[in-house]
Amino acid sequence: MINPIALSVNIGNLELRNPILLASGTVGYGYEIAKFLDFSKVGGIITKSLSLKPRKGNKPQRIVETTAGMLNAIGLANVGVEEFILSKIPFLETLDTKIICNIAASSIDEYAECVRMLNDQKVIAAFEINISCPNVKDGGLIFGNDLSSVTKITSKLRAVTNKPLIIKLSPNVSNISDFARAAKENGADAVSAINTLVGAAFDIKTKKPKLANITGGLSGPAIKPIAIAKIFEISRKVDIPIIGIGGISNCDDLIEFLIAGASAIQLGTINFVNPFSANIILDDLNKYCIQNKINKITDLTASYKL
């Protein structure tokens, strides 16, 4: 027996029918995956990071498999805000799930401009701000690892939109909770964590980096313990809703993220391996809640016993 009410979660004003979201960069603009995934069972999707102008992205090779993970250096290939509004929004409006729009930019003004241009789009339920992309020189990580940038970006964007504002944090820092606090104090409704960790791989035959960009972002099951530690750190130190990301591949992982402090989670790399994961995990989550007599999924958030 499925009880949808028990699974809904609120992130600021953002009401999600269940805590399972699809992570930015692993669901495109929803089009391909909509052909087979039942979106009515998905909490929401976060669209591929958008920049003001279209970006071509990095040359191949953009991805490398690693042990229980992968490196990517896509380089924020995206259609740009204008084309997004023109050609992607109409399709997104047809989807029966919450649409969260992820923005990545190379300057604080560009972030603000993107949000301003997109703010009127009804279908956009929230903004997720990518300040932590490790794969482009001129954007993202330089902000994500710098506390004052996070402060500035958050407060500037808060002034531009009333929609829920989610800051996506970089794990490549010593104390992620400082960044979560900066986000909170400057008006963010939630943080999402973690983005990928900087990694690299070399081909021992050619001695060349396996990625054209040399370094890339590490994702997948390999990074899960790191994500759990980061989320737990934020949960202990800062009172802000956390959207957990990093290596989730099944329902047990999801539960572990909620226990560690997350209010909702995002599936990333696993969408490539099993594009039906979101639906499967929801079924398992329903079973788990029935078996464990969980009435409200929100009861699990930060339910760790120390």
Added chain:
Amino acid sequence: MINPIALSVNIGNLELRNPILLASGTVGYGYEIAKFLDFSKVGGIITKSLSLKPRKGNKPQRIVETTAGMLNAIGLANVGVEEFILSKIPFLETLDTKIICNIAASSIDEYAECVRMLNDQKVIAAFEINISCPNVKDGGLIFGNDLSSVTKITSKLRAVTNKPLIIKLSPNVSNISDFARAAKENGADAVSAINTLVGAAFDIKTKKPKLANITGGLSGPAIKPIAIAKIFEISRKVDIPIIGIGGISNCDDLIEFLIAGASAIQLGTINFVNPFSANIILDDLNKYCIQNKINKITDLTASYKL
């Protein structure tokens, strides 16, 4: 045909017969592993982190397996410097390999005191300074993530010893090369990288952390791409010998670390899985060098082609 000369590497004054070392905390004080590993084929071993006084270490549970990795929170359980000199040094003197003594302390003075007490021990070929243990509250990581501490510790220890001084860096920072530079500028002969990444895991049945210490250090194949990126970053930015560590499980991994910038490497977690790894990898390295007509293993260091 084995040509031992081709495999030797120098780290400052420290001459190693080959680049394969066994990492601190994964070889104890050499005793157990000496029973079956042929040390005459090992470049050196780094003894378990020593503190001035003995430490009992953390309560169980101290280790958890993760996907392609493990978390540990041993809590620097060790016999203390005095007992080490009394009961461990005599055995270490019988071993046919270089002994590198790893020190972890809770204050800069304690680091200095440890090194001072151990400095006369002939069998100690070098010191490795652990400023990056994530598993005790009062030592290690608080230094490892703070640039000025690294500066102070290195310069203070440089004044105390003429033996090769290796600073073991924390990966839990945004820019590891800043720390390598601080080590170099204050007289370190080399850096080793990386120590473990902070991670955690929760038991979804009990909702308790799986480790008594809550968080632990993530090691094993899962972290290899992160280690490679950190080593590459140091190699590009700072001119100091690097001892590479992190997820190495076979000879190909070793080669990749050398290409990325390492002069030597340490085997950690893999010693638990296959305690004969150091010997097996050396055999494979010999084969690799013959097949690829490598005359000097040092030619591989930082041989990346960008």
Added chain:
Amino acid sequence: MNQYFCKITSNRFITKNTFILECECPDLVNIIKPGQFCNIKVSDNLVPLLRRPFSISDVQNKNISFMISLHGKGTEILASKKEGEYLDILGPLGNGFDYTSNDFSKAIIIAGGIGIAPFPYLIKKLKVLNISFECYLGFRNNTEIINEGITKYSVATDDGSFGVNGNIIDLLKKELVYNSGYKLFACGPTPMLKAVQKFAADNNYNCEISTESAMACGFGICQGCPIESTHQDDHFMLVCKDGPVFNSRDVKL
């Protein structure tokens, strides 16, 4: 695209390094096209994590088959699969060859090494449509020759141990009788495809090439498989979605 759990009906080596993995997939046989591929999870372990892409090689009754060359860990695991085990497949993926357009008089099939994988199925379809064809195959040496499901072929080997001594272009130059109405269909390693691309351009052939790229998803959501377009400079095309088959005029290799 859908996910299928297919029972393996046979798995056999045809050369030292190449095997044919056949499985039951009644749903796919009717919809999959020559040149399309499937993305296979080689085991339910998290290592290797990603699926592995393989061209559909042939279709017989309810069965589809893959022709696979040993490469690394993933293909090794696939080689060890036994009859009766199950395969986790996503497919059909990609576009496939354009062989039904009736704008050519003969299909010239050009394959390098394991690049012959997609052609048994293409040939089967060509036969059904009564389209004539000729095959030109290049291998490193005579131990690597694969001709499973291939007819009307000429062979070149790099070391001359079988057929023409030389590469595939040498073979084409030597044996292909020019006719501007022919259409080329090529698959093989990228350096070979580059050479075929140039050969086609030089001789003004209509030519389709099946390209390869590292892939994560295989269906267009990860942007992991870019390929440069000759027409648009502002974005990459995707091998998995816009390809893997491209007209050789349309891509920069």
Added chain:
Amino acid sequence: MNQYFCKITSNRFITKNTFILECECPDLVNIIKPGQFCNIKVSDNLVPLLRRPFSISDVQNKNISFMISLHGKGTEILASKKEGEYLDILGPLGNGFDYTSNDFSKAIIIAGGIGIAPFPYLIKKLKVLNISFECYLGFRNNTEIINEGITKYSVATDDGSFGVNGNIIDLLKKELVYNSGYKLFACGPTPMLKAVQKFAADNNYNCEISTESAMACGFGICQGCPIESTHQDDHFMLVCKDGPVFNSRDVKL
């Protein structure tokens, strides 16, 4: 300690969740002692990464066997192993039971669930030495009862579906005739060992318990398996090296 690659000679389930995995290891049969264990790499994949510790359960001719209860991924993989496959084993590890000291008149074997694993081999050795013994076994219910290699036993089940209704202590209190010269040998889950420890202390029995701990290396280099000593407060003992068998007086559970 050494590493052995042992050919599996049989693998069979004895209850729904328990199986006996037997393999050929002529080198180990002569040196391994009851209560010692081996650390097994369940597959050559990096997941699961760590070895899994299992007590030696029995020794027959050139073969050693393990009695294994399904727990998680690692034991599941072991359960799927087939005759003829190879097992990567490190052993012998740990100390083993002290049953040769001639200071007791009867061995009282106490096992909870899969805790019976080490006892078939101990019993075999006791028989050789003509030492008498009695076994007290506790299980959750009658479907989980294991008696492979065990003789002279009484059973308790938590739900009373077989034997005495209650736990192992209830069984001991009911059926064990007191004799201060008896020595207890116990293995099972930690709560049970705690109860046995108290039972032994209350009744002044000499008692050895085989303890469990998470382990990485299994031979003393990782410090991953601490156990609190009752005598020294300044350091932990190690289950893998100082144990897994301890006198129940010596450890805090």
